[in-house]
Amino acid sequence: MNFKKLADKYGTPLYVYDFHHFENQFNELKNAFKGRKSIISYAVKANSNLSVIKKFATLGSGADCVSIGEVKRALMAGVDRYKVIFSGVGKRDDEIEEALKLDILMINVESEAELNRVADIAEKLGVVARISIRVNPNIDPKTHPYISTGLHENKFGVDIDTAKKMYLFAKNNSSLNPVGIHFHIGSQLTELEPIKEASQIVADLVRSLKAINIDIKFFDVGGGLGIKYKDEETIKPYDYAQAILSTLSGLDVTIVCEPGRFLVGNGGWFLTSVLYEKVNGDKRFVIVDGAMNDLIRPSLYNAYHKIEVITDKNGEISKANLVGPICESGDFFAKDIELPSTNHGDLVVIHSAGAYGFTMSSNYNTRPRAAEIAVENGEDRIIRRRETFEDLIACEVDYL
Numbered sequence: 001m002n003f004k005k006l007a008d009k010y011g012t013p014l015y016v017y018d019f020h021h022f023e024n025q026f027n028e029l030k031n032a033f034k035g036r037k038s039i040i041s042y043a044v045k046a047n048s049n050l051s052v053i054k055k056f057a058t059l060g061s062g063a064d065c066v067s068i069g070e071v072k073r074a075l076m077a078g079v080d081r082y083k084v085i086f087s088g089v090g091k092r093d094d095e096i097e098e099a100l101k102l103d104i105l106m107i108n109v110e111s112e113a114e115l116n117r118v119a120d121i122a123e124k125l126g127v128v129a130r131i132s133i134r135v136n137p138n139i140d141p142k143t144h145p146y147i148s149t150g151l152h153e154n155k156f157g158v159d160i161d162t163a164k165k166m167y168l169f170a171k172n173n174s175s176l177n178p179v180g181i182h183f184h185i186g187s188q189l190t191e192l193e194p195i196k197e198a199s200q201i202v203a204d205l206v207r208s209l210k211a212i213n214i215d216i217k218f219f220d221v222g223g224g225l226g227i228k229y230k231d232e233e234t235i236k237p238y239d240y241a242q243a244i245l246s247t248l249s250g251l252d253v254t255i256v257c258e259p260g261r262f263l264v265g266n267g268g269w270f271l272t273s274v275l276y277e278k279v280n281g282d283k284r285f286v287i288v289d290g291a292m293n294d295l296i297r298p299s300l301y302n303a304y305h306k307i308e309v310i311t312d313k314n315g316e317i318s319k320a321n322l323v324g325p326i327c328e329s330g331d332f333f334a335k336d337i338e339l340p341s342t343n344h345g346d347l348v349v350i351h352s353a354g355a356y357g358f359t360m361s362s363n364y365n366t367r368p369r370a371a372e373i374a375v376e377n378g379e380d381r382i383i384r385r386r387e388t389f390e391d392l393i394a395c396e397v398d399y400l
C-alpha cells in the first residue's frame with residue numbers, strides 16, 4: 001500500500017481500507033463453516049461505511065445491527081433482509097416498529113420488558129415478530145473489561161432461567177415466533193475456551209427447548225474474534241468453527257456468526273501528518289493533525305496500535321508521545337514509544353484501524369471527520385468525503 005501517495009492525493013487525516021483484505025477474511029471464516037448451514041452477518045458497528053457494507057453484501061454477508069440506522073444502512077447497501085439481525089439492550093418503540101415493517105430476519109431481544117414491547121408492537125401492526133433471545137451465559141471472556149459482555153455484571157442479554165421463561169411466553173404468544181438464540185460474550189477474544197463453554201451452555205438450552213417443542217432454527221454465536229494488534233495469539237477461524245460445531249451435535253440449526261473486528265480491523269489504516277515536535281522538560285511530543293476524535297481506541301482503552309513514521313530525515317530515534325491537537329491530556333495515539341525525529345509534513349501510519357476507528361469518531365473541538373478511501377484492484381477511490389465546517393453546523397438552528 002502506497003500510503004504516501006494516498007496521503008498526497010487525499011490529504012490527512014485519512015482512513016484507508018484494503019477491500020481485498022476484507023474479502024479474504026470473509027472467505028476464510030465462511031469456509032471454516034463449510035458443510036454446515038451458516039450465515040456470516042457482518043457487525044456493521046465496526047465500520048459502517050456504505051461501501052464497506054456493500055462489499056460484504058456482494059460476498060453474501062448478512063448484517064448484525066445495533067440501531068435502526070444500522071439496519072437501514074445494511075438494507076441500503078444491498079444486504080438481504082433475511083440476513084439482517086437487530087440487537088441491542090435499548091431499542092425504542094419506533095425502532096422496533098420499523099424493524100418489523102422492514103421484515104428482517106430477527107429481532108434479538110435482551111430483556112423480558114423488551115419482549116413485551118415487541119409482542120405489543122407486532123400485535124398492533126398485525127404481524128408476527130421473528131425473535132431470538134440473547135442469553136448471557138455468565139462466562140468470563142478474558143478481554144478488556146470495557147468490551148466484555150457475557151458476564152451477569154454486564155448489561156447484555158438475560159440469564160438462562162429468564163431466557164426459558166421468555167421462550168415459553170413467546171411460544172404462547174401469537175405475535176411472536178422464537179426462531180433464534182443468541183450469545184456474544186465480548187470483543188477482541190483471543191481464547192477459545194470461553195467461546196466453547198458459552199456455546200455449550202446455549203446449545204444445551206436449545207436441546208431443552210426442543211424437548212418442549214420450541215424449535216430453534218438460528219444459533220447465533222455473536223462476534224468477538226480477536227485480531228493481532230501487536231503479538232497476540234489469535235484464534236484460527238477453523239478452530240473457532242470446530243469448537244462451536246463440537247457443541248451442536250444432534251441439532252439441525254443454521255449457525256449465524258457476527259464478526260466485526262475480524263473482518264475489517266487489520267484492513268484499515270489511519271494516516272496523519274506531523275505538525276510539530278516539542279520538548280517539555282525531558283518529555284518529547286510529536287504532534288500530528290489526527291486526534292482522539294478520529295481514533296479514540298488508545299484514549300478509551302489504552303489500546304495498542306502499531307505506529308509507523310515515514311520520514312527521510314536522518315535524525316535520532318528517541319522516546320516520545322504521539323499526540324493530537326485536542327485540548328485533552330488523554331488525546332494520544334501512543335505514549336513513550338521510540339520515534340524517529342520528524343519534519344513538518346512527515347506521514348504517520350497507524351495500523352489496525354479498520355474496526356472501531358471511523359465509526360467511533362466524533363466532531364469534538366469542531367473537527368471535521370476524516371475522509372475514507374477504498375483500495376481495490378490496485379485502484380483507490382473515495383468512499384466518504386472529508387467533512388466541512390458547513391457539514392458540522394448544518395443541524396444547528398436559532399443562533400442568529
Ligand SMILES: Cc1ncc(COP(=O)(O)O)c(C=O)c1O
Nearest residue numbers: 043187188223224258259260261
Ligand atoms: C451483539 C454483537 N455482535 C457482534 C459484535 C461484533 O464484535 P466484534 O467486532 O468483536 O466481532 C458485537 C460487538 O462486540 C456485538 O455486541
Ligand SMILES: N[C@@H](CCCC[NH3+])C(=O)O
Nearest residue numbers: 045147187188297355356
Ligand atoms: N469499540 C470496541 C469494541 C466494542 C465492540 C462492540 N460491542 C473497540 O474498539 O475495541
